[in-house]
Amino acid sequence: MNFLFLTVLFPLIGFILLSIGRDKLSENTAAIIGVGSVGLSALFAVIAGISFVGSGQSVFVQHLWTWFDVNGFAPGINLQLDGLSLLMMGMITGVGFLIHIFASWYMRGDEGYARFFSYFNLFVASMLVLVLADNLALLFLGWEGVGLCSYLLIGFYYANPSNGWAAIKAFTVTRVGDVFLLIALFLLYQQFGTLHIQTIVTHAYDVYAGQHNLAFWTALMLFLGAAGKSAQIPLQTWLADAMVGPTPVSALIHAATMVTAGVYLTCRTHTVFEMAPEVLQFISVTGAVTLLVAGFAALVQTDIKRILAYSTMSQLGYMFMAVGAEAYQAGLFHMLAHAFFKALLFLSSGAVILACHHEQNIFKMGGLWKKIPFVFACFVIGGGALAAIPFITVGFFSKDAILGAVYAHGMLSNLPLYNTLYWVGVAGAFLTSIYTFRLIWIVFFGKEKTHAHAIHGVTYWAPLSILFVLSTFVGGFLKTPVANLLTSASIPQFLIPEQAESAIHSAEHTAVIIALIGLAVGVGLFVFAYGAVKSFAKTWFGAGLVHILENAFGFDALYNIVFVKPYLLFAKLFGCDPVDRLWLVLPAIVKAGSGFTSSRQTGSLREYASSMSFGVVVLLIILIAVQIVGK
Structure with a gap:
């Protein structure tokens, strides 16, 4: 366990070396440093994890130094x-390592190869911290x-101004959530006199x-901070636009790192939330x-990556439903399962994009199952896991465990709200099945619209193969070990009384x-x-409905009217510094x-005399006026 600090140190060293080397390093050298550093991090995470489980301790703390006093x-x-931290560390380093391997293949030939891996390493190190x-x-x-890393990676292709705006948007929207989190930290310090997590969790009651x-x-402040990172309404608008970054970035953000931070935070501080039902x-x-x-x-959606982005947002919604129903373990296990199948889907979409010469519009694809059958199989398993x-x-x-827990919470707490939420979750599962099948059918079947070439390379198929296996029922065997880990970390299980088990199973079967x-x-x-679907989409009602859904119910337009335009007007008015003026x-x-x-200095005697007389x-x-007023 004393090697724990190395899990963070190796990606940091990789970041420093790649940042110093930048364009001086060859692609092979950059790949060795970038992938190898995260591989070593994953190795020492395994060593630390085995040592920790074998020790029988519930908590191990490694003091490095005092930050400030x-x-x-x-x-x-x-x-x-x-x-909990062992689960997260394993997910970040394990899935992150596989994404790094795939990225070494995907990013070949791109300008800024070493720069990309420097940001990637820093991303993993930050998430581990x-x-x-x-x-x-x-x-x-x-x-x-x-x-910061999400900003750098989303805007990696900075030559395109729209990519830069997407990066700024992601950075700005998540900063809104960060302000709420800072307020929460101030409140916690004021109430507890410390920001030590274990002290807060233990003494919250x-x-x-x-x-x-x-x-x-x-x-509430803690959750709003979490909502910004995990793209929950009303701070969800950045996530779909983040797809302009390289596809491995999308996989890392959506599967193993950034968006899971909000779920982790709420579970880590669960006792605070339990005092505010x-x-x-x-x-x-x-x-x-x-x-x-x-x-x-x-x-x-027509962009293959935006479809997956919205599916990420949806699956995070399930995780937060579980957290709100106090089914923390169900939410966390779904987070792990989601890391497997969403990484598989994003990396597979990257393979599709490369095979189709960087085309991302699904309606310009088609018939790909013959050209890239392995990727097709990966999509089927990943999409099947997404649709449960x-x-x-x-x-x-994982998903049925959440729906069962939400239904059980409504039954046991006698709160009709959770019964309604259960049916919302079921409706979400219904929609997920439809859009997942739509994606796979349009991309892989039908007439070929873009000539696709075969793709090869061990760094392409090896990570996909591992994620493929973990996205099947094999990943389900991790449920019990994960539950044992989380119970040891004082993350409570959602216990269902025997008399309610039948009803809960019926609810799960219904889902x-x-x-x-x-x-x-x-x-x-x-x-x-x-054909009928396309005809409907061309009617005035269908076209309007498609426009609304395509723009995700117009949150961007609403925020543009309510926040952006007033701010720009304010900036224009006060940009010239009216106080100074x-x-x-x-x-x-x-x-x-x-x-x-x-x-008036004219030198004319006549004008001077007139002025004096006046x-x-x-x-x-x-x-005279003063005398009259005085009387």
Whole structure:
């Protein structure tokens, strides 16, 4: 376990070496440093994990040094290993390593190869700091680190101005959430006198006893911070636009790192949320609305990566539904399962894009199952896991656990809200099946519209093969070990009484049946009635509906009207510094007076006499007026 710090150190060293070398390094050297550093990080994560599990400890803390000390506030650079951080560390380094291997193949020939891997290494290091930190100050450092790296990677192809704007948008929107998180940190420090995570989790029940308002606002600020990173309504608009970055970036952000940070934070500080039940309900409602909005948006997207982006947003909605229902372990296991199949889907989409000469429009593809059969198989398994196809995919074991837990929470707590949320989740599963089948059918079947070439290379098929296996039922075998790890980390399991088990199983079976019906509807719409679908899309109602869904219900347009345009107007008005200009009135008056008096210096005796006479007359009038007023 003493090697724990090396899991963070190796990616940092890789970042430094690649940053110094930049364009001086060959692609092979950059790949060896970039991939190798994360590979070593994954290796030492395994060593630390085996040592930790074998030791029987529940928590291990490695103190490196004290960050700073200001009036007793002395956060340390300390790494904490428990069941939750071990799960996150394994997911980040394991899936991240596979994505790095694939990226070494995908990015060949691109300008800035070493620069790309330097950002990639820093991204992994920042995320590891985030999940291993034993205090919220250090966690926030990692939190901001992944925000910076997302900006750098989303805007990697900076020659295109639209990519730069997408990067700025992602950075700005997530910073809004970060402001709320900072407020939460201030509140926590004010209430606990520390930002040490274990202290906060342990003493939350005592500190917040009788202080419901404080608990409410602290929990709400924490969640809004999490919502920004995990792209939940109303801070979800950045995620789809982030697809302009290289495809491995999309895989890393969506599968193993940035977007999972919000789920991790809420689970890590779960006792704070439990002291504010209204916030827990709000979290579940937010997740449910997000998964529904994202599901509808994914139905009509034409960019292969944007479809997967909206599916990520939707799956994160399921995770937050679970957190709000206090089914933390179900949400975290779905996060792990999602890391497997979403990495598989994004990397497979990258292979499709390269095979089709960087084409991303699914309607310009078609007939690819013959040209790239292995990628087709990966898409089928990944899409099946996304749609939670029963028994054969890992998504079945994780998503149904969430829906069952939400239904059970409504039954056991006698809160009808959660029964409604269960049906929203089922509706989301129905939509997921439809848009997943639509994606696979249009890309891989039908007439070939873009000539695709075969793709080869061990660095392409090896990571896909591993993710392929983990996305099947094989990944489902991890459920029990993960549950044991999380229980040891004091992340409670959602326990279902025996008398309620039958009803819960019926609810889970219902969700499976609805998802399969959605698959059948997808087959009917896009195989047998596709002409009718296209005809409907050309009607005034269909075109309007497609426009609304394509723009994800117009949140971008709304924010443009409510926030962007007023801000630009404000900037235009105050960009010229009106306060400074107001003070310029005084010298302007003096200058005008000087100009006027100077113009009166004519040298004409007649004008001087007239002016003096006029002045005398004015003075007499003033004196007479004063005397009259005095009487």
